Amino acid sequence: MNENVMIICRCEEVTYHELVSTATKYKCSARELKLRTRAGMGYCGGRTCRTMVEKIAQSMGTNTPTETNISLKVQPPIRPVSFENLGRISK
Secondary structure, three states: OOOOOOEEEOOOOEEHHHHHHHHHHHOOOHHHHHHHHOOOOOOOOOOOOHHHHHHHHHHOOOOOOOOOOOOOOOOOOOOOOOHHHHHOOOO
């Protein structure tokens, strides 16, 4: 892998370059950018990359005035799992 690649979404391995080129090519909002690149759709549900995805879309001037005040949704896990249940062996 190239050493100069900056990964924005670690869960889905989406790079800064991929986000910028997609936002430029499709003139997409933050939500559409998320859907096109899968940034923010990994295990963390966008907790680490959501703000960067929003800022990239906003800096490209692709968000419409009504979309600039709406942030991307953070999706927590459906049901929390305790460490005790993760280590339990079922027979």
